[in-house]
Amino acid sequence: xxxxxxxxxxxxxxxxxxxxxxxxxxxxxxxxxxxTAINRRDEGFSLLETMVGLGLLLVVAAGxxxxxxxxxxxxENQGHLSSRSAEYAQDKLEQLMALxxxxxxxxxxxxxxxxxxxxxxxxxxxxxxxxxxxxxxxYLDMRGTLMPSPNGTPPPDSPDGDSTNDWHYQRxxxxxxxxxxxGGVRANLKQITVTTTVRTAQGAWAIRPRATxxxxxxxxx
Numbered sequence: 520x521x522x523x524x525x526x527x528x529x530x531x532x533x534x535x536x537x538x539x540x541x542x543x544x545x546x547x548x549x550x551x552x553x554x555t556a557i558n559r560r561d562e563g564f565s566l567l568e569t570m571v572g573l574g575l576l577l578v579v580a581a582g583x584x585x586x587x588x589x590x591x592x593x594x595e596n597q598g599h600l601s602s603r604s605a606e607y608a609q610d611k612l613e614q615l616m617a618l619x620x621x622x623x624x625x626x627x628x629x630x631x632x633x634x635x636x637x638x639x640x641x642x643x644x645x646x647x648x649x650x651x652x653x654x655x656x657x658y659l660d661m662r663g664t665l666m667p668s669p670n671g672t673p674p675p676d677s678p679d680g681d682s683t684n685d686w687h688y689q690r691x692x693x694x695x696x697x698x699x700x701x702g703g704v705r706a707n708l709k710q711i712t713v714t715t716t717v718r719t720a721q722g723a724w725a726i727r728p729r730a731t732x733x734x735x736x737x738x739x740x
Contacts, residue, residue, distance in 0.1 A: 588722075589722070591721070592720075592721040592722035592725055593722075593725075595721040596717075596720050596721050596722070596725050596726075596728050597728070600717045600720070600721070600728040601728040601730060603663070603688070603717075604688065604715040604716070604717055604728050604729055604730035605715070605730035605732070607659060607663060607688055607690060607715045607730075608690065608713045608714065608715040608730045608731065608732045609713075609732055611627070611657075611690050611692060611713045611715070612692075612711060612713045612732045612733075612734055614627050614632065615627060615640065615692060615694075615711050615713070615736075616711065616734060616736060618639055618640050619640075619739075620640065620707070620709070620736060620737070620738040620739060620740065621640075621738075622639035622640050623638065623639040623640065623641045624636070624637060624638075624639050625637050625639040626638075626654075627657070628654070628656075628657040628665075628667070628668065628669075629665070629667065630665045637654055638654040638655060640694050640709060640711070640736065641694060642694050642695065642696065642709070643655065643693065643694060644691070644692050644693030644694055645691060645693050646691045646692065646693055646712055646713070646714035646731065647691070648689060648691065648714070648716045648727075648729070651671040651672065651689070651691055652671055652691075652693075653669075653670045653671035654671065655671065655691060655692050655693060656668065656671040656689065656690065656691050656692075657690050658673055658674055658686035658688065658689055658690070659686065659687065659688040659690065660683065660684060660685065660686060660687055660688075661682075661683055661685075661687040662683070663688075666686050673686055673689065674686055685718075686718060687717065687718050687719075688715055688716070688717060688718065689715065689716045689718065690713060690714070690715045691713070691714050691715075691716075692711065692712060692713040692714070693711075693712050694709055694710070694711055695709070695710050695712070696708075696709070696710070697709070697710050697735065707737055707738035707739075708735060708736070708737050708738070709735070709736045709737075710733060710734075710735055710736075711733065711734055711735075711736055712731065712732070712733040713731070713732050713733070714729060714730070714731040715729060715730050715731075716728075716729040717729065
């Protein structure tokens with residue numbers, strides 16, 4: 520072979536010897552192709568490997584989307600809507616408690632309340648959202664503004680299709696007697712119960728948020 524010829528089977532010879540030894544104890548031949556493969560592994564990920572990794576990450580992220588939707592709906596229903604329902608129920612209860620014990624005509628379904636046209640604190644009413652009783656029900660829009668409803672049924676939706684002007688909260692109340700321990704009813708005592716129900720809950724699977732508050736009204740206060 521000439522000066523520039525070499526054996527293709529072995530590209531280089533690596534000889535390792537221990538110091539202070541008179542002869543070489545071990546020799547090891549490492550082909551250049553092996554060294555090249557090692558160097559390539561140190562170069563990082565290829566485009567294909569990156570795309571596969573991103574694809575797997577996308578699949579995992581897509582699997583968590585339903586959980587995010589459930590978390591949002593639960594937060595809206597049990598946080599915002601439930602809090603608003605409790606607030607509006609408490610407002611109505613305080614309005615009714617402000618009436619005199621024997622009031623039977625005040626109308627709190629309008630704002631400001633009037634002295635006639637309503638039921639005041641007459642015994643009656645219902646807190647069943649499916650069966651509202653006239654003069655014992657009113658409705659609020661999404662901003663909490665009172666909407667007229669003379670017969671107790673929900674007011675019609677806005678003809679312009681703007682849902683912000685439609686009713687979002689139903690408030691029902693009832694005035695009942697209070698049972699006495701030995702039977703009969705307690706004299707000069709009324710129980711006022713108010714229930715506010717949200718028109719539509721977030722999520723088709725969710726129960727409509729509602730809040731109920733109750734208090735006792737005694738004569739002559």
